Amino acid sequence: xxxxxxxxxxxxxxxxxxxxxxxxxxxxxxxxxxxxxxxxxxxxxxxxxxxxxxxxxxxxxxxxxxxxxxxxxxxxxxxxxxxxxxxxxxxxxxxxxxxxxxxxxxxxx
Amino acid sequence: xxxxxxxxxxxxxxxxxxxxxxxxxxxxxxxxxxxxxxxxxxxxxxxxxxxxxxxxxxxxxxxxxxxxxxxxxxxxxxxxxxxxxxxxxxxxxxxxxxxxxxxxxxxxxxxxxx
Numbered sequence: 001x002x003x004x005x006x007x008x009x010x011x012x013x014x015x016x017x018x019x020x021x022x023x024x025x026x027x028x029x030x031x032x033x034x035x036x037x038x039x040x041x042x043x044x045x046x047x048x049x050x051x052x053x054x055x056x057x058x059x060x061x062x063x064x065x066x067x068x069x070x071x072x073x074x075x076x077x078x079x080x081x082x083x084x085x086x087x088x089x090x091x092x093x094x095x096x097x098x099x100x101x102x103x104x105x106x107x108x109x
Numbered sequence: 110x111x112x113x114x115x116x117x118x119x120x121x122x123x124x125x126x127x128x129x130x131x132x133x134x135x136x137x138x139x140x141x142x143x144x145x146x147x148x149x150x151x152x153x154x155x156x157x158x159x160x161x162x163x164x165x166x167x168x169x170x171x172x173x174x175x176x177x178x179x180x181x182x183x184x185x186x187x188x189x190x191x192x193x194x195x196x197x198x199x200x201x202x203x204x205x206x207x208x209x210x211x212x213x214x215x216x217x218x219x220x221x222x223x
Contacts, residue, residue, distance in 0.1 A: 034211060034212070036214075042216055042217070043113075043200055043214040043215055043216045043217050044152070044200065044202075044214040045214070046211040046212060046213065046214075049211045089152065091152070095165075096154050096165060096167055097142075097144075097154040098154070099151050099152040099153070099154075100151070101150075101151050102151075
């Protein structure tokens with residue numbers, strides 16, 4: 001059974017810092033991995049999707065990498081801003097969709 | 110920009126009652142999903158739907174749950190006899206026809222079972 005974990009559970013950084021969020025999964029037989037952000041009391045917004053054959057995807061200040069063999073993905077956020085404050089979730093698509101518990105990010109002005 | 114909508118935003122019901130949660134996916138999308146998130150816990154996949162039938166479902170999606178696309182625009186989740194543990198945020202999502210495309214989520218319906 002696929003298990004997805006995320007480290008750290010929470011992170012607080014000053015504005016302008018670069019940061020890395022980590023996602024690990026136990027079963028490497030996945031089709032893709034997706035990163036989302038979730039704002040309090042709201043739905044999920046898709047940030048990046050990486051296919052199993054890809055190594056990374058970039059969108060603006062965000063860069064996500066995937067190492068399927070080791071069961072890891074990282075989300076890199078450059079020059080963080082207070083508006084980046086949210087919970088970041090990773091989800092893997094294998095037999096089913098499995099989400100991680102999220103990393104709660106606070107970017108302080 | 111097109112978006113997924115869900116109604117109601119909050120539903121309160123008594124244990125044992127039936128509830129129907131409604132979603133309007135993005136109009137040219139072909140795959141539809143329901144997820145739930147119990148307060149403070151992970152988002153959990155419930156079911157995916159394509160070509161008017163269930164394509165995948167999780168262990169959570171038992172006989173108490175059903176999904177339907179009653180017309181060309183709505184996608185519904187029915188819980189036949191609600192339990193206290195069904196209290197959660199329910200999210201609908203949709204995506205276009207290719208496996209590579211991302212899912213677009215609605216804002217969710219908060220279901221409270223008393």
